[in-house]
Amino acid sequence: MSKVIYALVLAILSSLSCCAQEFLGMAVYETKTSVAELSNSITVDNNNITPEVKKRIEERMKKMFEKTFVMYFDKAQSIYEEEEKLDAPVGDQQRAGMRMMSSFTGGGGKHYKNLKTKNFRIEKELMGKEFLVSDSLPKYEWKMTGETKQIGQYLCMKATAIAPASKSDFRNFKPKSPEEQEKTKEAPRTTNFFNRGEMPENLEITAWYTPEIPVGHGPENYHGLPGLILEASAGRTVILCSKIVLNPKERKEIKIPTKGEVVTQARFDEIMLKKVEEMQQMFQQRGNSNGVRIQR
Secondary structure (H helix, E strand, O other): OHHHHHHHHHHHHHHHHHHHHHOOEEEEEEEEEOOHHHHHOEEEOOOOOOHHHHHHHHHHHHHHOOEEEEEEEOOOEEEEEEOOOOOOOOOHHHHHHHHHHHHHOOOOOEEEEEOOOOEEEEEEEEOOEEEEEEEEOOOOOOEEEEEEEEEOOEEEEEEEEEEEOOOOOHHHOEEOOHHHHHOOOOOOOOOOHHHOEEOOOEEEEEEEEEOOOOOOOOOOOOOOOOOEEEEEEEOOEEEEEEEEEEOOOOOOOOOOOOOOEEEOHHHHHHHHHHHHHHHHHHHHHOOOOOOEEEOO
Protein backbone atom coordinates (compact mmCIF):
# COMPACT_ATOMS: atom_id res chain seq x y z
CA MET A 1 0.00 0.00 0.00
CA SER A 2 2.84 2.37 0.91
CA LYS A 3 4.34 1.85 -2.54
CA VAL A 4 1.03 2.80 -4.17
CA ILE A 5 0.76 5.99 -2.08
CA TYR A 6 4.39 6.84 -2.87
CA ALA A 7 3.70 6.41 -6.60
CA LEU A 8 0.60 8.64 -6.37
CA VAL A 9 2.57 11.38 -4.59
CA LEU A 10 5.26 11.25 -7.27
CA ALA A 11 2.62 11.48 -10.00
CA ILE A 12 0.99 14.51 -8.37
CA LEU A 13 4.33 16.27 -7.88
CA SER A 14 5.28 15.52 -11.46
CA SER A 15 1.96 16.90 -12.67
CA LEU A 16 2.38 20.09 -10.62
CA SER A 17 5.92 20.54 -11.89
CA CYS A 18 4.74 20.09 -15.45
CA CYS A 19 1.96 22.66 -14.99
CA ALA A 20 4.40 25.15 -13.47
CA GLN A 21 6.77 24.78 -16.41
CA GLU A 22 3.96 25.19 -18.94
CA PHE A 23 2.47 28.29 -17.30
CA LEU A 24 2.29 31.18 -19.74
CA GLY A 25 0.71 34.60 -19.54
CA MET A 26 0.12 37.50 -21.90
CA ALA A 27 -0.19 41.15 -20.84
CA VAL A 28 -0.88 44.24 -22.95
CA TYR A 29 0.59 47.54 -21.77
CA GLU A 30 -0.18 51.10 -22.86
CA THR A 31 2.48 53.77 -22.36
CA LYS A 32 1.80 57.51 -22.14
CA THR A 33 4.25 60.33 -21.58
CA SER A 34 3.25 63.84 -20.58
CA VAL A 35 4.64 66.21 -23.22
CA ALA A 36 3.23 69.46 -21.79
CA GLU A 37 6.62 70.65 -20.51
CA LEU A 38 8.38 69.60 -23.69
CA SER A 39 5.72 71.13 -25.91
CA ASN A 40 5.89 74.46 -24.09
CA SER A 41 9.66 74.37 -24.47
CA ILE A 42 9.68 73.95 -28.25
CA THR A 43 10.30 76.97 -30.45
CA VAL A 44 10.51 76.48 -34.19
CA ASP A 45 12.94 78.96 -35.76
CA ASN A 46 10.54 80.08 -38.44
CA ASN A 47 8.64 83.32 -38.01
CA ASN A 48 6.07 82.25 -40.58
CA ILE A 49 4.85 79.21 -38.67
CA THR A 50 1.16 79.31 -37.84
CA PRO A 51 -0.48 78.25 -34.56
CA GLU A 52 -2.23 75.47 -36.48
CA VAL A 53 1.08 74.02 -37.68
CA LYS A 54 2.55 74.29 -34.19
CA LYS A 55 -0.48 72.45 -32.79
CA ARG A 56 -0.06 69.65 -35.33
CA ILE A 57 3.61 69.33 -34.36
CA GLU A 58 2.65 69.07 -30.70
CA GLU A 59 -0.05 66.47 -31.45
CA ARG A 60 2.38 64.40 -33.49
CA MET A 61 4.89 64.64 -30.67
CA LYS A 62 2.30 63.38 -28.18
CA LYS A 63 1.36 60.49 -30.46
CA MET A 64 5.02 59.55 -30.84
CA PHE A 65 5.19 58.90 -27.09
CA GLU A 66 2.01 56.77 -26.96
CA LYS A 67 2.75 53.11 -27.58
CA THR A 68 1.23 49.67 -27.08
CA PHE A 69 3.32 46.68 -26.02
CA VAL A 70 2.58 42.98 -25.64
CA MET A 71 4.46 40.89 -23.09
CA TYR A 72 4.48 37.09 -22.94
CA PHE A 73 5.84 35.58 -19.77
CA ASP A 74 6.32 32.36 -17.86
CA LYS A 75 7.75 31.88 -14.37
CA ALA A 76 11.31 32.80 -15.37
CA GLN A 77 11.28 34.55 -18.75
CA SER A 78 9.43 37.33 -20.56
CA ILE A 79 9.49 38.92 -23.99
CA TYR A 80 8.18 42.48 -24.35
CA GLU A 81 7.62 43.93 -27.81
CA GLU A 82 5.97 47.00 -29.30
CA GLU A 83 2.74 46.19 -31.13
CA GLU A 84 3.05 46.60 -34.87
CA LYS A 85 0.90 49.27 -36.51
CA LEU A 86 -0.25 49.44 -40.11
CA ASP A 87 1.06 52.89 -41.00
CA ALA A 88 1.26 54.49 -44.42
CA PRO A 89 4.11 53.17 -46.63
CA VAL A 90 7.41 55.01 -46.11
CA GLY A 91 10.85 54.93 -47.66
CA ASP A 92 13.85 53.12 -46.17
CA GLN A 93 15.46 56.34 -44.89
CA GLN A 94 12.25 57.54 -43.23
CA ARG A 95 11.67 54.08 -41.74
CA ALA A 96 15.17 54.10 -40.25
CA GLY A 97 14.49 57.53 -38.76
CA MET A 98 11.20 56.33 -37.28
CA ARG A 99 12.91 53.32 -35.68
CA MET A 100 15.56 55.57 -34.21
CA MET A 101 12.91 57.90 -32.77
CA SER A 102 11.12 54.84 -31.40
CA SER A 103 14.31 53.86 -29.59
CA PHE A 104 14.57 57.38 -28.16
CA THR A 105 11.06 57.09 -26.71
CA GLY A 106 11.26 53.64 -25.13
CA GLY A 107 10.12 51.48 -28.03
CA GLY A 108 11.60 49.41 -30.80
CA GLY A 109 13.06 45.93 -30.73
CA LYS A 110 12.39 42.83 -28.68
CA HIS A 111 12.99 43.11 -24.94
CA TYR A 112 13.83 39.80 -23.22
CA LYS A 113 14.27 39.27 -19.47
CA ASN A 114 15.36 36.19 -17.54
CA LEU A 115 14.71 36.32 -13.80
CA LYS A 116 16.81 33.24 -13.07
CA THR A 117 19.99 34.43 -14.78
CA LYS A 118 19.25 38.09 -13.85
CA ASN A 119 19.99 39.42 -17.32
CA PHE A 120 18.22 41.01 -20.26
CA ARG A 121 18.63 41.29 -24.01
CA ILE A 122 17.15 43.89 -26.33
CA GLU A 123 17.27 43.92 -30.11
CA LYS A 124 17.68 47.51 -31.32
CA GLU A 125 18.13 48.99 -34.78
CA LEU A 126 20.04 52.26 -34.99
CA MET A 127 20.57 54.03 -38.31
CA GLY A 128 20.33 50.78 -40.25
CA LYS A 129 22.61 48.79 -37.93
CA GLU A 130 21.35 46.08 -35.57
CA PHE A 131 22.52 45.90 -31.97
CA LEU A 132 21.91 43.33 -29.27
CA VAL A 133 22.00 45.07 -25.90
CA SER A 134 22.95 42.40 -23.35
CA ASP A 135 23.44 43.22 -19.70
CA SER A 136 22.47 42.45 -16.11
CA LEU A 137 19.03 43.41 -14.87
CA PRO A 138 19.01 46.51 -12.67
CA LYS A 139 18.74 45.89 -8.93
CA TYR A 140 15.72 47.65 -7.50
CA GLU A 141 15.56 48.28 -3.76
CA TRP A 142 11.78 48.15 -3.56
CA LYS A 143 10.02 49.73 -0.59
CA MET A 144 6.52 48.52 0.19
CA THR A 145 4.15 51.35 1.12
CA GLY A 146 1.15 49.29 2.24
CA GLU A 147 -1.14 51.17 -0.15
CA THR A 148 -3.52 49.24 -2.37
CA LYS A 149 -5.78 49.92 -5.34
CA GLN A 150 -7.80 48.01 -7.89
CA ILE A 151 -6.56 47.73 -11.48
CA GLY A 152 -9.17 45.92 -13.50
CA GLN A 153 -10.11 42.78 -11.60
CA TYR A 154 -6.83 42.64 -9.68
CA LEU A 155 -6.03 44.04 -6.25
CA CYS A 156 -2.63 45.72 -6.48
CA MET A 157 -0.06 46.84 -3.92
CA LYS A 158 2.26 49.83 -4.20
CA ALA A 159 6.06 49.76 -4.12
CA THR A 160 8.63 52.48 -4.83
CA ALA A 161 12.32 52.57 -5.71
CA ILE A 162 15.05 54.98 -6.83
CA ALA A 163 17.03 53.87 -9.88
CA PRO A 164 19.54 55.39 -12.34
CA ALA A 165 17.87 56.96 -15.39
CA SER A 166 18.68 55.66 -18.86
CA LYS A 167 20.93 58.09 -20.75
CA SER A 168 19.33 57.18 -24.08
CA ASP A 169 15.66 57.41 -23.06
CA PHE A 170 14.58 60.89 -24.14
CA ARG A 171 11.21 60.56 -22.45
CA ASN A 172 13.00 61.98 -19.41
CA PHE A 173 14.78 64.89 -21.15
CA LYS A 174 14.32 68.03 -19.07
CA PRO A 175 14.77 71.49 -20.66
CA LYS A 176 16.99 73.85 -18.70
CA SER A 177 15.68 77.00 -17.10
CA PRO A 178 16.14 80.35 -18.94
CA GLU A 179 18.93 81.24 -16.46
CA GLU A 180 20.76 77.98 -17.16
CA GLN A 181 20.35 78.42 -20.91
CA GLU A 182 21.65 81.98 -20.73
CA LYS A 183 24.96 80.65 -19.44
CA THR A 184 25.65 79.01 -22.82
CA LYS A 185 25.23 82.34 -24.72
CA GLU A 186 25.00 80.47 -28.01
CA ALA A 187 22.69 80.96 -30.97
CA PRO A 188 19.81 78.43 -30.95
CA ARG A 189 20.78 76.87 -34.26
CA THR A 190 24.41 76.29 -33.22
CA THR A 191 23.75 75.28 -29.62
CA ASN A 192 24.52 71.68 -28.79
CA PHE A 193 21.27 69.80 -28.11
CA PHE A 194 22.54 68.62 -24.74
CA ASN A 195 23.35 72.17 -23.65
CA ARG A 196 19.67 73.06 -23.96
CA GLY A 197 18.52 70.48 -21.46
CA GLU A 198 19.63 67.58 -19.33
CA MET A 199 18.92 63.99 -18.48
CA PRO A 200 18.27 63.21 -14.80
CA GLU A 201 20.73 61.05 -12.90
CA ASN A 202 18.03 59.09 -11.06
CA LEU A 203 14.29 58.54 -11.27
CA GLU A 204 11.75 57.66 -8.61
CA ILE A 205 9.78 54.61 -9.73
CA THR A 206 6.30 53.76 -8.54
CA ALA A 207 5.00 50.27 -9.26
CA TRP A 208 1.65 48.61 -8.60
CA TYR A 209 1.83 44.82 -8.57
CA THR A 210 -0.70 42.07 -7.98
CA PRO A 211 0.14 39.08 -5.75
CA GLU A 212 -2.73 37.29 -7.52
CA ILE A 213 -0.29 36.63 -10.40
CA PRO A 214 2.83 35.51 -8.48
CA VAL A 215 5.55 36.18 -11.07
CA GLY A 216 8.31 38.78 -10.74
CA HIS A 217 7.87 40.30 -14.20
CA GLY A 218 6.89 43.76 -15.34
CA PRO A 219 7.07 45.98 -18.45
CA GLU A 220 10.44 47.13 -19.81
CA ASN A 221 13.18 46.28 -17.26
CA TYR A 222 10.91 46.48 -14.21
CA HIS A 223 10.99 43.30 -12.14
CA GLY A 224 11.62 41.85 -8.71
CA LEU A 225 8.28 42.22 -6.93
CA PRO A 226 6.18 39.31 -5.55
CA GLY A 227 3.60 39.72 -8.27
CA LEU A 228 3.12 40.92 -11.85
CA ILE A 229 3.57 44.69 -12.21
CA LEU A 230 0.40 46.13 -13.75
CA GLU A 231 1.36 49.79 -13.56
CA ALA A 232 4.70 51.55 -13.44
CA SER A 233 5.53 55.24 -13.56
CA ALA A 234 8.84 57.09 -13.69
CA GLY A 235 9.43 60.70 -14.63
CA ARG A 236 6.79 61.75 -17.16
CA THR A 237 5.93 58.22 -18.31
CA VAL A 238 3.17 55.90 -17.11
CA ILE A 239 2.88 52.28 -18.26
CA LEU A 240 -0.50 50.67 -17.57
CA CYS A 241 -1.63 47.11 -18.20
CA SER A 242 -4.89 47.06 -20.16
CA LYS A 243 -5.33 43.31 -20.69
CA ILE A 244 -4.18 40.03 -19.14
CA VAL A 245 -4.67 36.49 -20.44
CA LEU A 246 -3.35 33.58 -18.38
CA ASN A 247 -2.50 30.37 -20.22
CA PRO A 248 -3.79 31.65 -23.59
CA LYS A 249 -4.96 29.10 -26.16
CA GLU A 250 -2.53 30.47 -28.73
CA ARG A 251 0.78 29.92 -27.01
CA LYS A 252 3.81 31.95 -28.00
CA GLU A 253 7.31 30.58 -27.56
CA ILE A 254 9.57 32.95 -25.64
CA LYS A 255 12.72 33.10 -27.75
CA ILE A 256 15.96 34.76 -26.67
CA PRO A 257 16.89 37.56 -29.12
CA THR A 258 20.11 36.88 -31.00
CA LYS A 259 20.36 39.46 -33.82
CA GLY A 260 22.85 42.29 -33.83
CA GLU A 261 26.24 43.34 -32.52
CA VAL A 262 26.44 42.53 -28.82
CA VAL A 263 26.97 45.61 -26.62
CA THR A 264 26.35 46.56 -23.02
CA GLN A 265 23.66 49.08 -22.09
CA ALA A 266 26.31 51.71 -21.31
CA ARG A 267 28.00 51.18 -24.67
CA PHE A 268 24.68 51.39 -26.53
CA ASP A 269 23.88 54.67 -24.74
CA GLU A 270 27.23 56.08 -25.90
CA ILE A 271 26.57 55.03 -29.49
CA MET A 272 23.05 56.49 -29.50
CA LEU A 273 24.11 59.83 -28.02
CA LYS A 274 26.91 60.08 -30.58
CA LYS A 275 24.38 59.49 -33.37
CA VAL A 276 22.21 62.29 -31.97
CA GLU A 277 25.17 64.68 -32.10
CA GLU A 278 26.00 63.57 -35.66
CA MET A 279 22.41 64.18 -36.77
CA GLN A 280 22.45 67.62 -35.14
CA GLN A 281 25.67 68.57 -36.93
CA MET A 282 24.22 67.34 -40.22
CA PHE A 283 21.12 69.54 -39.82
CA GLN A 284 23.29 72.53 -38.87
CA GLN A 285 25.46 72.09 -41.95
CA ARG A 286 22.35 72.04 -44.11
CA GLY A 287 21.32 75.36 -42.59
CA ASN A 288 17.92 73.97 -41.73
CA SER A 289 15.59 76.96 -41.39
CA ASN A 290 13.13 74.84 -39.42
CA GLY A 291 15.56 73.93 -36.66
CA VAL A 292 14.10 73.18 -33.30
CA ARG A 293 15.12 75.10 -30.21
CA ILE A 294 14.52 74.06 -26.64
CA GLN A 295 13.75 76.87 -24.27
CA ARG A 296 11.64 77.75 -21.25
